[in-house]
Amino acid sequence: MHVKKGDTVQVVSGRERGKTGRVLRVDQFRSRVYIDGLNMVKRHRRPAAGTEGGIVEKEAPIHSSNVLLFSEKVNRGVRTSFRFVGANGELHVTREAAFASFPVAPERVEKVRFCARTGEVFR
Numbered sequence: 001m002h003v004k005k006g007d008t009v010q011v012v013s014g015r016e017r018g019k020t021g022r023v024l025r026v027d028q029f030r031s032r033v034y035i036d037g038l039n040m041v042k043r044h045r046r047p048a049a050g051t052e053g054g055i056v057e058k059e060a061p062i063h064s065s066n067v068l069l070f071s072e073k074v075n076r077g078v079r080t081s082f083r084f085v086g087a088n089g090e091l092h093v094t095r096e097a098a099f100a101s102f103p104v105a106p107e108r109v110e111k112v113r114f115c116a117r118t119g120e121v122f123r
Helices: 095-100
Strands: 008-011 020-027 032-035 040-045 054-059 067-071 076-078 081-085 111-114
Touching: 008 032, 008 076, 081 095
Parallel strands: none
Antiparallel strands: 008 020, 008 067, 020 032, 040 054, 067 076, 081 111
């Protein structure tokens, strides 16, 4: 999935279009994200042992295809792709190319999100 918990994202379609917020949690199996303060719904709760009943507002999920990673550089959502960090911080398209850039192969290489339009790297 192209977004992670804690990322700042912008909603690109639906009722909350154009709004930005921080990702609270990610449901990878359903490809949905919960964004702080967006897509709020009201749930009617029955009183249970130790808790009060009433109307509770909470975040509903938004499909991950309807959000983009927010770029501070251009102040809007941007599309990203994955790259691998090689020796000296160079970015490589394939994992094999990143491994080959090191004189002695490391145990693993870092996978990052990269915006080709702005040149930003999201870790």
